[in-house]
Amino acid sequence: MAKLLNITEAVTIALHSMVIIARNDSKQVNVNYISEKTGSSKYHVAKILQKLVKDGFLGSHRGPAGGFYLTHEPAEISLLEIYEAIEGKIINSKCPMNKDKCPFGDCLFEDMTIKMTEEFVKYLQEHTLQHYMHKNDQSRNLKSKKEAS
Amino acid sequence: MAKLLNITEAVTIALHSMVIIARNDSKQVNVNYISEKTGSSKYHVAKILQKLVKDGFLGSHRGPAGGFYLTHEPAEISLLEIYEAIEGKIINSKCPMNKDKCPFGDCLFEDMTIKMTEEFVKYLQEHTLQHYMHKNDQSRNLKSKKEAS
């Protein structure tokens, strides 16, 4: 049961949280709400959201009725920015062996890592929060089901 | 300094070792040789090679002049098989959140994980050890440089 992609629970929480907050633009969203929605521990959610605040993607207010809100338009926040806010800048690491010199000079496998990483980065860059504002929206699904029948 | 791809040092050692052994088809290759070539600890290399023997990709002989050798033709061993021998069967995990229910029903991000994983798996499937028998070969490089100049 191995996973090819390095997507940690931290990043997953960040992605889902950002969409949840984007969709609730009217009112602020608090840690407990996101924790329940995502089924993740509130301690962990809090840590992730704090990071997103520090990196400027979210704003926050303490106290009753406080919570988190977007500081930019959904169309201006890419998945890549969210990923890098949590995990740090992505490096396209040529030889998967993190050594300076690969046993084969130019690493035999750098084609692989470079191609796959570039592909993934491109995907993350091209998708903004805007893409997820209405995706899997219940009312829309019902509507389209009606139309289909 | 984050990495998008989940390629552990274990897999990297396995990939490089298999190519080194494939290229030395005449004589058996021992742990120390591979450890030096790859700059990895011989303890770790030994563990990886043992796994590859158990999975039938390599044969081994103990004692002086012993070592490891391929049990199949290079063209018949894909990178995917090597990867899975070390890490286990790859799962294409839909929602990156490993929970049964994604907060959005059908996960918003399953398109991403499925697409990227499939892309990567395809690459690994299509590349066999044969592709690496002569890649970055010194003599060939010199030759092509001459031709280019």
Added chain:
DNA sequence: CTTAAATAAGTAATTCATTACCAAAATTAC
């Protein structure tokens, strides 16, 4: 048969991501 070389296998140590907890600071409502 003895010695040396090499793999095999089991166990220990380390690292890293995640989770848990707690006290402090801020804000709102009454």
Added chain:
DNA sequence: GTAATTTTGGTAATGAATTACTTATTTAAG
């Protein structure tokens, strides 16, 4: 201004994956 709610930030505990080490077993050569 008091109490309740909520984020903040620091630190500790956990658990899983990875890496390191040690001893046993096998084999070949002289």
